[in-house]
Amino acid sequence: MLLQTRIILFVLATVTVVAGLLLGFSALREDAADRRAKELELARLDTSWQLAVSGAAGRIDQNLGRLAGDAEIARAVEAEDRGALNRRVSALGIVPASGTVPATGGGLTDVNLLSESGDLLFSTDPALDPAPLLNRGALDGILSGQKLARGVRLVDGERLVVVAGAPIYAGTGTGGGAGSGAGVAGAVVAGVEFKAALDVLRRTTGARVFAVARNGAAIDGETDPLWPAVRVLVRPAERRIATFAEGGRRYALASLPVADLAGGRVATVLIAGDVTQAEEEQALWSAAYVAAAALVLLGALGLLYGFLRRNFSTLDGAVKALQDLSHGRAMGYLELPAGNDEIGRIAGAVEVFRGVMREIERTAGQRERRLRRQQRFIRRQMEALAVTLEEEARQNLLEELRQIEAETHDAHSAQSKGVGDELGLLALGFSRLATRVSTQQVQLTQMVRDLREALADKRRLISLQQELEIARTMQLTILPQVFPDLPELDIAARMIPAKEVGGDFYDFFPISEHKVALVIADVSGKGIPAAFFMLITRTMLRAIAESGVGPAETMRRVNNLLAAENEQMMFVTVFYGELDLRTGVLAFSNGGHNPPLRMTADGTVAPLERTPGIALAAMPDMPFGERSVTLETGDMAFLFTDGVTEAFNGEEVMYGDGRLVDAVARQREAGARNGLDGVLADVARFTAGAPQSDDITCLVLRWRGASPAPVAAGNPAEAAVA
Incomplete structure (x- = not known):
């Protein structure tokens, strides 16, 4: 392919990409402008709707002022005299017909008279227990004399009205009105039909207006010929503008959710405006823009082609001369023009090249x-x-x-x-x-280098293995190895780490003269990081538990301390219980751990009840629940980590909860130590030498029954644990 062809193709590709980018950016700009225009239109229509609601509420004001300014009504409201209110309202012509919605002068459909405390004294609603038109929050503003309420309310769960309210001042009509500093005796609230606001909106916008309820059912406008096309676009909960075509015309449908004075959505107002002419003008401008861009592109490419064709004709002659020289035809090249431009420099180079070829032949x-x-x-x-x-x-x-x-x-x-x-x-x-x-x-x-590095790695490995063995010994030493020989309790525990050090731990320590604490926990991960986190958790748990605040509060405090400085995002599941040696009551709280198993004296095995709570250090300020269970004589509690139930054999089959329940049930007559050994032996038989995937930790206690004599002074349980 010729150089001039490649240049033309490259320029064509570049200009095409640039034009595409310009058109793309233009489309994005038009989309952004369209979204902005829709937001502005929604804001304008929202303002029109608020003005329409205010206009409809203005129809209430005259009768509202007549009711609020009536002296007899003010005295009856102040005295909370319902009979006097009924008589006076009847005298004013506001008497609801039985079983119908009342209609008052000026188009009022609802009237409420309320006392200073907010009690409904009079209502045009014929129901036995009518609901007030305004909620307590809106009434408080009126009764305090600070503001008047205006807006839309959903009455009886199905009828929408526009309501307005005003305070009734004590002594109205006797010189004690609001201007004289009289106190508020009550409030009057009146309403007109919701369609009155829709009529005002139609007049102010000149558009077609529809309204639907919260469930999408039509409230107004269903007789309009445009309603079938509008109905399929109704989204009651959305505030948006959608376009549609009907009868050869284009319309923009604005959806405005209507909020109740209480704050909830009660309806949606739909405003359909004809935008046919605007969209046609927009399409015409877009087509003109694309055509202009195409003409500019074609003109630029035409000019480039003419320029390259004129200048490359001279360069083609220079290329032919060089080809002749390359084939040994030193005298067959063309006479090239001299000069300082590229062509002249090429001619000088050709002459030098011919001289060099002659020199090469002489020195061969x-x-x-x-x-x-x-x-x-x-x-x-x-x-x-x-x-x-x-x-x-x-x-x-x-x-x-x-x-x-x-x-x-x-x-x-x-x-x-x-x-x-x-x-x-x-x-x-x-x-x-x-x-x-x-x-x-x-x-x-x-x-040689590899041998030296291998020797250095071997020395470091030996040192690391020694340090890990020391850490393993220290970790196992920290956990209780010898448990007290208590007359009420037989206890045993063991931890088998998957690596040199593990993240599981258990603990048993006294917290008062008659209570002991038992803990089993599993830190996320394995190895040295989990071991460090385990030591921190165990230290905090012991320190807080000994204050005697109870299992749930202990878990909450430890969780907040761990979560505050948990940059590595580790967590630990913990089961923590407090056993009363006098009664056998075990109070416990579970932070995302496997629930322990309880085996009764008759051999029944069932997990302890779960309590609300998640793993510690996951999130601060989390609540933890607390439950309690009373151990009977001969009961066994088996506490374990998920390394037991999630042990796998060589065929990748998991040990599971069912096998664990069966293994515990077989320890009905065994003591704590023998029961622990029996369950671990069953797990070892199942895995049959397969690699251990997680730390295995168990704590078993057998309740022998409360001692008939009180615990001796000096707390022998505490002394034995120590």
């Missing part, structure tokens, strides 16, 4: 003799270097030298093969020899 003989001497020198150097190689490598290299010499001697003439080719073959053999020697040296150096 001298160069041949020099290359012969270099050839012999290279052979001697290669033979000397080959002696330093191993026997097999040396024989291979000498064989390659013999093949190179044979190829050189078979050359039929200097022109066909060339001395340079012979020297190149020898240079190739020398390069292979140097590569072999260098490779052998590098291999020896690398072997």
